[in-house]
Amino acid sequence: MFPDVRRDFPLLTRTVRNGKPLVYLDSGATSQKPHAVLNAEADFYQFHNGAVARGAHLLAEEATDAFETARSEVAAFIGAPADELVWTPGATQALNLVANGFAAASDGLGGLEARRFALGEGDEIVVTEAEHHANLIPWQQLAARTGATLRWIGLGDDGTLRYEELESVITERTRIVAFTHVSNVTGVVTDVAAIVARARSVGAITVLDACQSVPHLPVSVANLGVDFAAFSAHKMLGPTGVGALWGRKDLLDALPPSIYGGSAIKIVTMEETTWLDAPQRFEPGTQPVAQAVGMAAAARYLGGLGMDAVAAHEAHLAAILREGVSEIPGVRLIGPVSAPLGVLGIAAVAVDGVHPHDVGQVLDDRGIAVRVGHHCAQPLHRRLGLTGSTRASGHVYTSEDDVRAFLEVLATVPSFFGVTV
Ligand code: PMP
Numbered sequence: 001m002f003p004d005v006r007r008d009f010p011l012l013t014r015t016v017r018n019g020k021p022l023v024y025l026d027s028g029a030t031s032q033k034p035h036a037v038l039n040a041e042a043d044f045y046q047f048h049n050g051a052v053a054r055g056a057h058l059l060a061e062e063a064t065d066a067f068e069t070a071r072s073e074v075a076a077f078i079g080a081p082a083d084e085l086v087w088t089p090g091a092t093q094a095l096n097l098v099a100n101g102f103a104a105a106s107d108g109l110g111g112l113e114a115r116r117f118a119l120g121e122g123d124e125i126v127v128t129e130a131e132h133h134a135n136l137i138p139w140q141q142l143a144a145r146t147g148a149t150l151r152w153i154g155l156g157d158d159g160t161l162r163y164e165e166l167e168s169v170i171t172e173r174t175r176i177v178a179f180t181h182v183s184n185v186t187g188v189v190t191d192v193a194a195i196v197a198r199a200r201s202v203g204a205i206t207v208l209d210a211c212q213s214v215p216h217l218p219v220s221v222a223n224l225g226v227d228f229a230a231f232s233a234h235k236m237l238g239p240t241g242v243g244a245l246w247g248r249k250d251l252l253d254a255l256p257p258s259i260y261g262g263s264a265i266k267i268v269t270m271e272e273t274t275w276l277d278a279p280q281r282f283e284p285g286t287q288p289v290a291q292a293v294g295m296a297a298a299a300r301y302l303g304g305l306g307m308d309a310v311a312a313h314e315a316h317l318a319a320i321l322r323e324g325v326s327e328i329p330g331v332r333l334i335g336p337v338s339a340p341l342g343v344l345g346i347a348a349v350a351v352d353g354v355h356p357h358d359v360g361q362v363l364d365d366r367g368i369a370v371r372v373g374h375h376c377a378q379p380l381h382r383r384l385g386l387t388g389s390t391r392a393s394g395h396v397y398t399s400e401d402d403v404r405a406f407l408e409v410l411a412t413v414p415s416f417f418g419v420t421v
Contacts, residue, residue, distance in 0.1 A: 002313040005305070006397050008034040020367030023402045028184055028212065028346055028393030029371050030234045033298075037238055040297035044290045052287050053263055053280075067289045070296035071279075074244060077299035078210075078229065079220030084252065086245040086279040087292055091211045092134040094230035094245035095178075097282060098207055099138035100258035102176070106146040110256030117255060121147040124173040126204070128153045128161055129383055130183045133376040135209040135230075139178055148175070155383050159186045159335040166198045174204040181213035181229075185377050185391065186335025187318060187346030189217070196225045205251070211235060215395070216314045216344050218307035221246050233291065237395070238298035242291035245282070252278030261285045302396070310396055317345040317394050317403055324407040325349050330414035330421030334389050345394035348375070349410065350386050353419040359390040362416055366409050368392075 006012050009032045016022050024032060044066060050059030052067045068082070075085040088094040104110055105117035119125070125139045129152050143150040153169050154162050170177060177199040182189050192208065199206045208229040213219055215236035221229050228251070232243035247255070257264060257275055261284030266274040275281040302310060325333045325347050334348040351359050360372035371391040374381050381387060392406050414421050 002309060002316075002396075003305070004399070005034070006399070008036070008301075009397050010035065010038070012397060016367050016369075017365060023366075023368040023405050025392040025394060025398065025402060025406055026369045026371050027235070027395035027398065028375070028391060030240070031215065031237050031395045032397065033237055033239070033294075034301055036301045037294045037297045041239060041290045041294040044293045049290070052289055063289050066293050067287065070292040073296040074292075074299050075246070077303060078214060078231075078246060079222050080246050081249075083277075083279060084246055084249050086247070086252065086282045087287060088230075088243050088245050088282075089241055089288070090234070090243035091209065091230040091232040092243075094243055095135050095207070095209065096138045097245055097258060098228050098230075098247070098255070099142045101255035103142050103145050104256035104258050106142075110254070113254040114256045119146040119148040119175055122173060123148040123175045124151050124171070125149070125176045125178070126151050126153065126170050126174050126199075127177075128179045129155045130159075130161060130185070130377065130380050131178070131180055132184050132209060132211070133378070134211075135178055135180060135207075136379070139176070149173075153179075155380065157384075159183075159380065159384055160188055160339060161190065163191060163194055166194065170195075170198045170202060170204065172202050174199070174202050176207060177204050178207040178209070180209040180211075181219070181224075182216070182344055183335070183377075183380070184212050184346070185348045185375050185380055185389065187212075187344040187393075188335055188339045189213070189341040189343065191341055192224050192226065200225070212344065212346075215302070217311045227251055233295035233298060236295075236298050237301060238295040239291045242288045242295050244295075247278070249278065252282075257281050257284075259284055263287075305396060311342075311344075313396065314345040314394065315342055317398055317400070318343045318347070320400060321345065321347040321392060321394075321403050321407070324403070325410065328407070328411045330419060331410060334384060334386070345398060346391065347393075348389040348391040350389050351410075351413050351419075352421065354413060354417045356388040356390045358417065359410070359413050362413055363390075363406065363409055366405070368406055368409060370406070 050063035072082040105114040208226040214231040264284040356372040
């Protein structure tokens with residue numbers, strides 16, 4: 001049995017909409033925070049606050065220690081060494097950092113060592129039709145800037161990737177393959193090994209959007225065999241404003257930076273600049289130190305629960321949620337009920353004849369918080385003939401009761417709007 005951790009999360013004790021207990025099922029958008037994370041951030045500000053990597057005083061030293069210890073802990077959480085982890089404001093910025101590094105190299109920046117990242121006409125970038133916009137638009141823009149072509153692995157009618165297209169879409173011309181580890185709409189876990197094997201066989205660099213996997217599954221970037229991975233603290237019980245880009249050290253040291261400023265440099269003259277090695281070359285400006293400390297506390301908290309146990313809890317919730325949804329007349333589950341490598345605690349649904357916003361309102365009225373709209377995955381919805389959906393998504397604090405409350409109210413939605421099923 002997974003432990004009941006609800007009491008660790010102060011926000012979950014509040015009530016909503018005229019005293020109703022809160023059923024929080026919007027963790028795919030952002031998760032709630034345990035005391036351990038809130039206290040770690042408060043402790044940093046109360047006792048150790050200072051700017052990192054500069055200043056000769058004790059607080060600057062303590063802040064730098066806290067920042068670098070946090071880096072080691074978050075890196076270890078994904079099975080990586082500390083010098084391969086770059087702090088970013090979030091996954092979106094991490095993915096942009098990689099795409100913009102390729103763009104800078106394509107413009108001739110970064111010297112000889114950056115040439116491996118230079119793209120031009122005839123080169124291809126591959127994504128999937130399931131991507132969150134954060135892992136689609138940066139690659140579209142990179143293609144537009146460099147003359148490269150964007151291609152994608154399509155989705156079947158059930159909303160899962162058409163792996164049979166791997167061979168024809170990923171070819172000798174492919175330079176980058178960027179794809180999500182877990183869909184933020186269907187919750188389906190991607191067969192990373194299959195995609196990496198094909199990408200490697202043609203010498204392409206792989207970029208993994210690990211936003212919806214690192215918070216819910218044991219993730220080892222070394223075992224996955226990808227080249228870059230991006231994730232955000234706020235979806236893994238940590239604070240907003242911080243996330244990480246992980247990259248293989250040889251790639252990070254060669255990728256040109258694309259955000260410029262203080263602290264990331266070796267020597268600056270009026271004519272030119274030389275950069276520090278990674279990760280510092282990607283971290284100009286004042287860093288989000290308290291947030292990094294909070295992210296490390298979140299990793300410790302999740303590690304304490306055990307990521308295998310977290311994943312099993314999420315799979316259990318997903319099964320109840322998805323089977324339950326698939327049995328409600330007039331409600332369509334987006335994606336399959338189950339999948340070969342698993343489905344996490346998410347269910348996005350479309351209710352026949354009812355707009356997702358109206359579904360969300362009925363649920364909210366009963367104290368149930370869900371996400372409505374396209375969830376930043378318009379192509380996936382369009383492929384399935386939808387403009388949006390209503391998404392319930394859980395985390396470690398989500399209980400079977402939460403899931404059942406959602407299913408119970410969802411079942412009333414068609415008749416509430418006079419839709420006959
Ligand atoms: N990728 C996926 C799969 C996501 O679910 C999200 C957040 N919804 C992102 C990327 C972007 O993350 P962030 O907003 O934290 O940068």
